Amino acid sequence: MMIDKSASRLYVTDRLEQVRNVHLTKDQSHYLVRVMRRKIGDAVVVFNGLDGEWHTTITNAGKSSCTLLVDQQIRPQIIEPDIWLVFAPIKKARLDFLVEKATELGVANLQPVLSDHTDVGRINHDRLCANTIEAAEQCERLSIPVVMPLIALDVLLRNWPQNRRLLYLDETGQGEPLASMVNPGVKDAILVGPEGGFSPPELGSLRALSNATGVTLGPRILRAETAALVALACWQSFGGDTCVKRIR
Ligand code: SAH
Secondary structure (H helix, E strand, O other), X not given: OOOOOOOEEEEOOOXXXXXXXXXXXXXXXXHHHHHOOXXXXXXXXXXXXXXXXXXXXXXXXXXXXXXXXXXXXXXXXXXXXXXXXXXXXXXXXXXXXXXHHHHHOOOOEEEEEEOOOOOOOOOOHHHHHHHHHHHHHHHOOOOOOEEOOOEEHHHHHHOXXXXXEEEEEOXXXXXXXXXXXXXXXXXXXXXXXXXXXOOHHHHHHHHHOOOEEEXXXXXXXXXXXXXXXXXXXXXXXXXHHHOOOOOO
């Protein structure tokens, strides 16, 4: 179907099917009606991570309570690349950037971890979630990444799932080039260290973990967010995205 390119695109939590009403949150209603100046009859594109992407029409344009009528499916839900990003929290502006770009690059799961040299000890979970939603709406993804609670790296490693490889970005130069380690269809996680790098005991635990592999991104020392994003882009172009095509 023809979609008005200027239609706003929103993530909603309701199930989506034909002739269903979707009630937007106060913030979403404010955004549509006050900020975007949308009116009754205008088109809005919505997705919920489960039922694909749908065309809807505004039927009630209240400034704090807006209703959409779901009318036609634009794209069915697809299985998206299964890639996790495990990262140590960094300073606010860089973290916002990292989360926005990782979402655009199709990350499925964002796992913040505390490591020995992590210097930011907390995350604002709601803020990270809001960043993922905004980026997913903008980049036309059909899902939003899951943002996991902050945990200690050693706890994560002790409970690491058997069926997922952990590709850890090793700035010491040891390890295989990432591109040579990526295969379409394999479940992976990318682990990026903090600005202070991994501690020797952490590198020891990583090297001892059976399904973890050290990878290098080349001879330059990248900032944590650069390393994470380069790794995701590389993983997607040699693995994940080679299995999934854009339909529209
Ligand atoms: N302070 C450390 C650098 C940390 S860079 C030092 O001086 O050695 C932050 C993180 O980015 C690293 O822990 C690593 O996971 C990743 N990284 C940076 N450059 C990298 C590279 N060339 N190859 C692999 N990983 C890299």
